[in-house]
Amino acid sequence: MQKNNKAIRFGLDVLILAALFTLVQYLITTGLLNQYYQINLTSMCINIILAVSLNLINGFTGQLSLGHAGFMAMGAYASVIMTQMWDQPFILGLLAACVVAGLGGFIIGVPTLRLKGDYLAIATLALGEIIRVTLQNIDYVNGPAGILGITKMTTWPWLFGATVFTIVVVVNLINSSYGRAIISVREDEVASELMGVNTTKYKVIAFVIGAMFAGLAGAMYAHFFYIIKPETFNFLKSFDILVMVVLGGLGSTTGAIIAAIFITILTAALQSFPAIRMILYALILIIVMVYRPQGLMGNKELSRRTFGRIWGGQK
Amino acid sequence: MSTIMEIKNLEKSFGGLSAVLNFNFHLEQNELVGLIGPNGAGKTTIFNLITGVYKPDQGNIIFNGENIEGMAPHVICTRGIARTFQNIRLFNDLTVLDNVKIAAHKNVPYSFMSAILRTPSFFKGEELIEKEALGYLEIFKLDDKKDELARNMPYGEQRRLEIARAMATKPTMLILDEPAAGMNPQETRELMNLIAQIRHDFQLSILLIEHDMSLVMGVCERIYVLDYGQVIAEGKPEEIRSNKKVIEAYLGEEVE
Numbered sequence: 134m135q136k137n138n139k140a141i142r143f144g145l146d147v148l149i150l151a152a153l154f155t156l157v158q159y160l161i162t163t164g165l166l167n168q169y170y171q172i173n174l175t176s177m178c179i180n181i182i183l184a185v186s187l188n189l190i191n192g193f194t195g196q197l198s199l200g201h202a203g204f205m206a207m208g209a210y211a212s213v214i215m216t217q218m219w220d221q222p223f224i225l226g227l228l229a230a231c232v233v234a235g236l237g238g239f240i241i242g243v244p245t246l247r248l249k250g251d252y253l254a255i256a257t258l259a260l261g262e263i264i265r266v267t268l269q270n271i272d273y274v275n276g277p278a279g280i281l282g283i284t285k286m287t288t289w290p291w292l293f294g295a296t297v298f299t300i301v302v303v304v305n306l307i308n309s310s311y312g313r314a315i316i317s318v319r320e321d322e323v324a325s326e327l328m329g330v331n332t333t334k335y336k337v338i339a340f341v342i343g344a345m346f347a348g349l350a351g352a353m354y355a356h357f358f359y360i361i362k363p364e365t366f367n368f369l370k371s372f373d374i375l376v377m378v379v380l381g382g383l384g385s386t387t388g389a390i391i392a393a394i395f396i397t398i399l400t401a402a403l404q405s406f407p408a409i410r411m412i413l414y415a416l417i418l419i420i421v422m423v424y425r426p427q428g429l430m431g432n433k434e435l436s437r438r439t440f441g442r443i444w445g446g447q448k
Numbered sequence: 449m450s451t452i453m454e455i456k457n458l459e460k461s462f463g464g465l466s467a468v469l470n471f472n473f474h475l476e477q478n479e480l481v482g483l484i485g486p487n488g489a490g491k492t493t494i495f496n497l498i499t500g501v502y503k504p505d506q507g508n509i510i511f512n513g514e515n516i517e518g519m520a521p522h523v524i525c526t527r528g529i530a531r532t533f534q535n536i537r538l539f540n541d542l543t544v545l546d547n548v549k550i551a552a553h554k555n556v557p558y559s560f561m562s563a564i565l566r567t568p569s570f571f572k573g574e575e576l577i578e579k580e581a582l583g584y585l586e587i588f589k590l591d592d593k594k595d596e597l598a599r600n601m602p603y604g605e606q607r608r609l610e611i612a613r614a615m616a617t618k619p620t621m622l623i624l625d626e627p628a629a630g631m632n633p634q635e636t637r638e639l640m641n642l643i644a645q646i647r648h649d650f651q652l653s654i655l656l657i658e659h660d661m662s663l664v665m666g667v668c669e670r671i672y673v674l675d676y677g678q679v680i681a682e683g684k685p686e687e688i689r690s691n692k693k694v695i696e697a698y699l700g701e702e703v704e
Contacts (some may be wrong), residue, residue: 255599283534305565309570309574310556313546313549314550317550323537324537325530326525327521328554330550330553332522
């Protein structure tokens with residue numbers, strides 16, 4: 134009986150996702166979703182990947198990282214080198230992005246994750262900048278000028294696949310014993326360690342997985358927007374992602390998704406008021422944070438059960 | 449009876465201040481030993497040295513024939529030592545059930561990949577973890593509160609949950625740091641019974657710090673008295689009760 138339920142729910146999830154995918158694909162092929170909307174849709178998906186992956190580090194593991202744009206840059210450059218300079222297929226580019234960014238996460242994570250709170254934040258912020266400055270000084274990737282004329286390979290199926298993949302991996306990880314170990318690090322590192330959890334290992338695992346997905350987002354970004362340069366991945370980009378995570382609620386994957394969608398739409402909508410755009414943007418963020426200091430979702434998740442409660446009236 | 453833990457010449461100082469000095473100790477299989485002493489005597493420091501939170505400056509801690517001093521806390525936990533904390537350290541934002549489940553993580557029955565891919569071994573493993581965790585909650589009469597957040601529980605239940613969580617790591621030696629602190633006499637008595645019961649059921653060796661003398665004298669088979677980081681007396685409760693040095697340490701010397 135219970136097994137049946139599980140199968141039915143899984144089938145339902147697949148059905149909903151397939152419907153969503155087909156709908157958007159249909160709108161794109163018929164031209165109903167024009168270029169402008171497609172750009173926003175792409176940003177939205179990339180932002181979701183970035184926010185969900187940073188939330189794994191900042192929200193679930195409780196390690197304040199401010200270098201997410203650095204990993205995004207590593208992924209973007211690795212994938213572009215793979216597809217443009219070495220003429221490999223897109224999938225290999227994506228793989229390279231994940232591997233390089235993940236490796237970067239590992240190399241940076243092992244020494245810095247000994248630090249706590251503010252110190253870790255400063256160290257990751259600095260390392261993110263180091264990645265950017267390093268890229269500026271590598272002639273192979275044209276230094277500060279960046280790489281131009283990247284073939285557009287990020288299509289809706291790739292984008293959709295990457296976004297769903299990110300969310301599924303993070304959600305499955307968090308809802309397992311490994312996920313509980315990761316969350317226990319956030320809750321009380323000392324107690325967690327004394328209950329047999331190798332806290333250093335799980336901090337590094339979360340950091341590496343987060344970095345890998347940031348790399349994936351970077352690859353998606355590079356192969357849609359035609360150009361990448363180091364300046365795109367400066368610390369302001371890291372803060373943008375952090376804003377999404379905090380706005381959605383630290384430790385809520387659905388919160389991160391909602392906030393990523395919200396911020397993307399907000400940014401797009403405010404483009405018609407270029408003069409006061411940043412003021413309005415900041416104002417809206419302040420208002421949300423004043424009235425929902427714990428973020429839109431707190432650390433709660435929006436789940437099938439929540440919908441059941443709203444519509445079905447049962448628990 | 450065989451010796452489960454032996455400590456020889458343990459020393460630890462913090463910036464010139466000796467917190468623990470020449471500490472010798474042994475704990476037998478299934479024995480319940482108390483560690484008492486005035487505030488600041490170094491009791492919790494000894495617990496932290498045993499569980500690996502601090503590294504000793506000198507000395508050996510031998511647990512089941514193995515030197516464990518200097519090992520990482522999570523490794524020591526896998527050897528079979530679990531503890532509770534003087535100031536409760538629960539995973540506050542998690543449910544009671546999840547608190548206990550985390551302690552079961554060291555024996556996680558499925559791999560990382562099968563968690564992400566949701567293979568059958570993941571579902572089977574989760575079922576097993578849940579059943580075990582519920583079993584521990586039942587022993588500590590917390591099973592009806594399993595979905596409550598740890599932070600929302602009354603103080604006495606938080607103390608019990610901490611012991612339940614420690615038990616879920618399947619220890620052979622349990623270390624309790626002031627388990628009855630802040631409890632009323634009724635709760636203390638219940639706790640004593642509970643400690644006696646789990647000790648019997650799980651064949652545990654227990655080391656406890658406690659200020660409640662009726663509890664210490666009532667349940668402990670042997671007592672170590674610590675003052676200024678040194679053992680000033682060791683023996684059966686009745687011997688300790690009449691020991692002159694102990695009375696001095698607690699009440700001060702007589703004025704001539």
